Amino acid sequence: MAPDTKTSRLLTLAAEPAPPRTAVRTVEVVGLGYIGLPTAAMFASHGLQVIGVDINPATVATVNAGLSPIAEPDLPTYLATAVRDGQLVARATPAPADAFIIAVPTPYQEGHAADLSYIAAAARSIAPHLAPGNLVILESTSPPGTTRHLASRLMEARPDLSLDGADGRPALHVAYCPERVIPGRTMVELVTNSRVVGGLTPQAAELARDLYATFVSGDIAVTDTVTAELTKLAENSFRDVNIAFANELAGVAERLGADPWEVIALANRHPRVSILQPGPGVGGHCIAVDPWFIVEAAPDLARLVRTAREVNDAQPNRVVGAVTAAVAGLARPQIAALGLAFKADVDDLCDSPAVTVVERLAAALPTADIRAVEPHATALPEPLAGAAGVRLTGLDEALAGADLAVVLTDHSEFRAPAARAAIASAPAVVDTRGLLR
Ligand SMILES: NC(=O)c1ccc[n+]([C@@H]2O[C@H](COP(=O)([O-])OP(=O)(O)OC[C@H]3O[C@@H](n4cnc5c(N)ncnc54)[C@H](O)[C@@H]3O)[C@@H](O)[C@H]2O)c1
Incomplete structure (x- = not known):
């Protein structure tokens, strides 16, 4: 017997994925490398409007042609579709968006101190485009305290905003979300891996969690920024110590x-x-x-x-x-x-x-x-x-x-x-x- 219309509608509703909780409609990914580009393509394939920003003009041109400048299984398919459908556009300079994800390099310099100049440059470039209520997420692997330092730089550039809205100035939400994917399986692990999100405020952490929940099927744990920064470093240090033991x-x-x-x-x-x-x-x-x-x-x-x-x-x-x-x-x-x-x-x-x-x-x-x-x-x-x-x-x-x-x-x-x-x-x-x- 065919289900009646009302039951059938209920069944359809139950089968539909829950709508994304995030209010973000446009996300801007700064740095289109091994981490940023797959992330941008993944957001684009989940209905968000994505702006990809890279200082390398060749990367911008290649992405806008719907091609991948990096070798990563399945990424070319995601990219070609996202660019063809107008969901992903690459640019050499930032533009306004609801959320900004920074995925630029963090190498070390002579003496092994972290080189945070790429993050500083990214902060300078997005600062003029920030609007009240925006969310800024750092994804680059970083020493503990880097997210707070990034936030301080953004506040210096934008004294009209605040980090918690407490003093009457509108809030800019700042969070940290490290990446754990392994090259070669990035498009799979972006979805299935669990994530750690650290917020400078609880609200920033929740907003970031809701944004990643658009495509992450693993758990998304919420914490503060230093804990999230140290967690990422602890994971790779654990492996380094274990290999040194071996x-x-x-x-x-x-x-x-x-x-x-x-x-x-x-x-x-x-x-x-x-x-x-x-x-x-x-x-x-x-x-x-x-x-x-x-x-x-x-x-x-x-x-x-x-x-x-x-x-x-x-x-x-x-x-x-x-x-x-x-x-x-x-x-x-x-x-x-x-x-x-x-x-x-x-x-x-x-x-x-x-x-x-x-x-x-x-x-x-x-x-x-x-x-x-x-x-x-x-x-x-x-x-x-x-x-x-x-x-x-x-x-x-x-x-x-x-x-x-x-x-x-x-x-x-x-x-x-x-x-x-x-x-x-x-x-x-x-x-x-x-x-x-
Ligand atoms: N590659 C990995 O497997 C991996 C895994 C986990 C975490 N990470 C971390 O993710 C971060 C990014 O690594 P990656 O491998 O994607 O680096 P990458 O070198 O592949 O890409 C970085 C991109 O950022 C661009 N860039 C640099 N400065 C910029 C700026 N100011 N504005 C816009 N674009 C800028 C570069 O042109 C480049 O295309 C690093 O902190 C890294 O440690 C990488």
């Missing part, structure tokens, strides 16, 4: 004649133990950077965090030491260096310890012929491009006549049975990733 343990195991990977695999059978994997060091933009922001915030207290950074940063030299010892006495060692990316199956060669190892090997062994194999690169990265004795080759060419193979990245291409067999047949192997075990 690296230290690997050194101890090797000295004692035990297999480090077996020790870790067996220890991880304990229900409350989860040791990460050792390797040639830690790379990428997050785990090797964020712990320094904790050290900067409390240098006298963050001793373990600092030591972990130092342990992991010392790994490339340990690998170079093992390789140079193994080829000592050879007049012109032939070395196959396998992998330049900072981790398996990515094309990111920036801040990669594998690149550091090859660079230092070339300096330590000036007569060596170093054949670097990186399936995800078509040219050597900058620090190696001019290095004498280093060339980019395929795996077979690298291994032909090699005196030693050093495994630096455990790409799938190297894990294939035929590749593993070929690598294992090299006269000597320094396996920093446990690829052959």
Whole structure:
């Protein structure tokens, strides 16, 4: 029997997603990189009008053509649709909006102090466009206190506004919401990951939570800004400390004649133990950077965090030491260096310890012929491009006549049975990733 009209309407209503709680209709994302662009495309695909701002004119032009300047699965589809439907427009300069999300870089400078100049520049650029009741959210990974500092700068530029509306001036709501996605799964994790939102006021936190709830299906926890800032840094520091422990343990195991990977695999059978994997060091933009922001915030207290950074940063030299010892006495060692990316199956060669190892090997062994194999690169990265004795080759060419193979990245291409067999047949192997075990 067909349901009556009233019941049918109720069923339809029940099946419809709840309307977004946010009052934001136009959101402006400042910084269209690995974080900002997927976020902009995601908001656009959930019915918000999105303005994307980037100081790089090439990025603006590419996005407005409906194309993605970065390699990220599914992003091109989201972008093409959002731009075609007029939901997303990129600009070189800010414009008025209901909410502003800042996703600009936060690298560290000499001495590991955070470089907050990009955030300062973004604040300067949006300040003239802010209106009463606007929401400003910082997404960049930042040292504790950065959101409050950002808010102070906005208040200096806009004395007509206040942070809480308490003194009769209309409120500008300021919050912090760090990003946790992993490149390669960004469009999935943007939706499914849980988020932490810190507000300078409870109202700012709630407004930010309601905005992200337009597409986030994970939990959105609400707290203050310093807690949210420190939470993000704690996540990556936890991994850095754990990797440093694995690296230290690997050194101890090797000295004692035990297999480090077996020790870790067996220890991880304990229900409350989860040791990460050792390797040639830690790379990428997050785990090797964020712990320094904790050290900067409390240098006298963050001793373990600092030591972990130092342990992991010392790994490339340990690998170079093992390789140079193994080829000592050879007049012109032939070395196959396998992998330049900072981790398996990515094309990111920036801040990669594998690149550091090859660079230092070339300096330590000036007569060596170093054949670097990186399936995800078509040219050597900058620090190696001019290095004498280093060339980019395929795996077979690298291994032909090699005196030693050093495994630096455990790409799938190297894990294939035929590749593993070929690598294992090299006269000597320094396996920093446990690829052959
Ligand atoms: N990439 C990641 O996997 C990841 C993960 C979590 C957190 N984060 C954090 O997110 C933040 C952004 O990182 P990213 O990887 O997206 O950086 P990115 O370098 O890929 O992109 C940053 C973009 O900001 C633009 N930009 C710089 N200054 C600007 C300004 N004043 N106005 C407008 N645009 C400006 C740049 O041109 C660039 O396109 C950083 O704090 C990073 O630590 C990154």
